[in-house]
Amino acid sequence: MLEIGLIVNPMAGIGGAVGLKGSDGAAIVEQALALGAEKKSGLRTRQALGVLADVREQCHFVTCPGEMGADWLAAEGLAFEVLDLGLPLAPTTAEHTRKAAELMLQRQPALLLFAGGDGTARDICAVVGDQLPVLGIPAGVKIHSGVYGITPKASGEVIHRLVTGQLVDVREAEVRDLDEDAFRNGQVRARHYGDMRVPQEGHFVQAVKQGGVEVEELVLADIAACIREEMEDDCLYLIGSGKTTLAITEELGISGTLLGVDAVINGELLAADVNEAAIWQLLQEHPQHKAILSVMGGQGHIIGRGNQQFSARILRALGRENLQLVSTKTKIRGLDGRPLIIDSGDPQLDQDWAGVLEILTGYQDRILYPVA
Template sequence: MLTLGLIINPYAGIGGAVGLKGSDGADIVAEAMARGAERKAALRTRQALDVLSALKERCYFLTCPGEMGADVLTGLGFSYRLIDADIPQVNTSADHTRLAAQAMLDEGVDLLLFAGGDGTARDICAVVGDTLPVLGIPAGVKIHSAVYGITPTASGEVVRSLLEGGLVDIKEAEVRDLDEDAFRNNQVRARHYGEMRVPQTGHFVQAVKQGGVEVEELVLADIAAFICADMDDDVLYLVGSGKTTQAVMDELGLENTLLGVDAVLNREQIGTDLTADEILALLAKYPQAQAIVSVMGGQGHIFGRGNQQFTPDALRLLGKKNIRLISTKTKISALNGRPLIMDSGDPQLDKDWAGTIEITTGYRDQIVHTLV
């Protein structure tokens, strides 16, 4: 089951229909209300979540009180829990959006959904940056940021694909916002405020040949080239078993243990065919470490099949964020929507890591997939 964060800016888009060209700031909101503006952010959020109505048992929400989330989820019958933050039922502000985003970042939701416009995206970005997958439900006057679905329903479709185990790319997308005061004077001044990581409906786009079939050798070369280019100095890399990870060792020009775990530091091999105890000893010596592992074809296991040298103790020392999972999209697609599997031998660890995980599927190309 995935944990989804939900933040609604109830005033998003309120100034559009009454000619105010935005809704940033308490004064603009008050003027919009005085002109008879209607709040539509909740409606647009419902349009997005309606797409998930048949998948309620696959997701759980963390949200804010009242009009910032709970009201919509209650009306649609989704299960949810309120965040532990001082947020009122009504009369909320951008400060409350940032407070909610911080609470959800601290909780580690699998995906943060938010309804708003460019101002809301700025507030979310200022807190979470590129550390948490996010997806916007378009509800604002200004939608220049690339973090939103093209429609509320489109945003819901992306989440549905994720819940159903489909191929979902995850890419960095820009957050941009216009100067509203300048815009009201017919001047367009856009500013870049950062990037956030945004899931997008997956598709075969690289190393393809006739009908979207991946050429495995080319894809593995792309994956290996990116992993090696992204390696940092003085970081221990534990390279797991399999043909996919072998491509990384080949790219480095190092000997590979096909059915074992090798250790690399500063692009030099410092261990081959490591035992569980040897891995623990290296992790004690090198606290900055990552594991590069692949997906078992046909089954979807990432631990517990072929990588048993990574014991629960070693995985806890590494932490989920330091697992670099690599695979071709063809291999993930062959799972037919089934989730990836944690079988570490420690049920509590498997439960703690359940949710989603990013998979490198090419050069600067990642997808996000469910993990149980």
């Protein structure tokens, strides 16, 4: 029987849908809750654990109380033992994560599974380092580190292979995190905080997000010019985050948000850095609408990494046919044939939107590329 540790950060990703670009710190968590944010990490943990339904008799978990693990294991009918953290359970903080990691290190499970974002990975790495194999369930806003499955279900698939005795490589992967204050001010400052040993299997585990990628300014200008020419009158355009999409707002002569979502209509900025609730309201007010999103370099995500404002309900209301992807060919080649990834938090939607999507890669230059 395989013993697996589980640590869940209940607050991971809570700032994403409300446009706060992170969830590090009590003040941001409080602000996110005041804006109506909902906790997502429990649901994403259950999506990963659900993959283990047919092997539940072959694994045993050691975990934390309540929302930090026990609640989700009980909901999936998996056997577990609860560790005493010796801390009040609410509100949970980084201290809870680090204390749980210390207890896991003492226990030495075969694998430590955790749900969170880059801040959670940092906390666990600071305690565990390379002393335990670890695997992350992606549940945060910022997920640049290479220690996570590409989706919650993919994390579960890796564990399923371990439990059933299939060969799974273990390799060192980087833990990276951004300065959230700089991030909110449109600056990307990433640091390497260490390495952890992560089971690798096929395309289930994501790469480290590329930093410092060469900006092909002429190509970006071509993409932006093409988008501007094709924009329809009285159509709401939701322009996602990233340098590629920022070139579009620059082409329009408006001040765009590098790391947020901007609403544009008739070439004018309607609203800047909108959150999920604001996007929902705009979609009700503007029946003609489109979203312009870029591809995340190195990983291939188009939904679920830094743009959680595009929730499952937003995507359904938007419609797959109204999604316009933009990317340089250099970024696409960097995927080495790996498919694009949609990690909306809703497995059915992710499956429904799989297939092939068109990507604008230059002026009137488009390619077709697979979506997992």
